[in-house]
Amino acid sequence: MKITFFSELSKVFDNQFGGAETQIKKTAEYLQKLGVDVFFSDNVEDAVKADIIHLFRLSDEVVDFFYSLPQKRPPVVVSPVFWYENLPISLTNYSFIDLIIKKWKLFSRKTRGNKLGFKNFYKIRTFLKEADILLPNSYMEAQHIRDFFNIHTAFKVIPNAIDIEEFDKFEEPRIIEGMPKEFLLSVGRIDEIKNRLNIIKAAQILDIVLKKH
Numbered sequence: 001m002k003i004t005f006f007s008e009l010s011k012v013f014d015n016q017f018g019g020a021e022t023q024i025k026k027t028a029e030y031l032q033k034l035g036v037d038v039f040f041s042d043n044v045e046d047a048v049k050a051d052i053i054h055l056f057r058l059s060d061e062v063v064d065f066f067y068s069l070p071q072k073r074p075p076v077v078v079s080p081v082f083w084y085e086n087l088p089i090s091l092t093n094y095s096f097i098d099l100i101i102k103k104w105k106l107f108s109r110k111t112r113g114n115k116l117g118f119k120n121f122y123k124i125r126t127f128l129k130e131a132d133i134l135l136p137n138s139y140m141e142a143q144h145i146r147d148f149f150n151i152h153t154a155f156k157v158i159p160n161a162i163d164i165e166e167f168d169k170f171e172e173p174r175i176i177e178g179m180p181k182e183f184l185l186s187v188g189r190i191d192e193i194k195n196r197l198n199i200i201k202a203a204q205i206l207d208i209v210l211k212k213h
Helices: 008-012 019-033 060-067 096-108 117-130 139-149 196-206
Strands: 002-006 037-040 052-056 076-079
Touching: 002 019, 008 019, 019 037, 019 052, 019 076, 052 060, 060 117, 076 117, 117 139
Parallel strands: 002 037, 002 052, 052 076
Antiparallel strands: none
């Protein structure tokens, strides 16, 4: 089996390292271990020669790449890696008018430098509706996408995993002055979408002192 991967992030793998980049690279790595032929390409003619096209994220580049594909194309799988900041977990309890007002406010502001806007919203919505299957990282993300874009595309949750093999490469942990023997390690920025509130609650239950390093 041959799979084409496309994401604008594949161009910055050597200079940028984050959750989305890791997800793309590890997905490719472990598919290859299963004997799947994975290749990255931003060339439509090459991409359609594969058995499956796998797109990552809902960026302008990815959506435009999808729309450049011919009508007769391989199945398209999408890993959305999507979370629109400050959007409630569920929109199902809002009235139609409240929903319009809430979405208008969201579309009018910028999120990490990108303005969604109504035009892009419907472009992305159509892209997600026409994809063959979505692979969100959690059921919460799947519900978030369904509520936000009002779509019912088939999906399969693929949780982010831990690569146990990576732990074999670590040396003995260095001692940080002032740190207790047992501690809770949380890597990532302080952000609502990183679930920091539940980490704080867990620390209180376990009677662990929180310390920023």
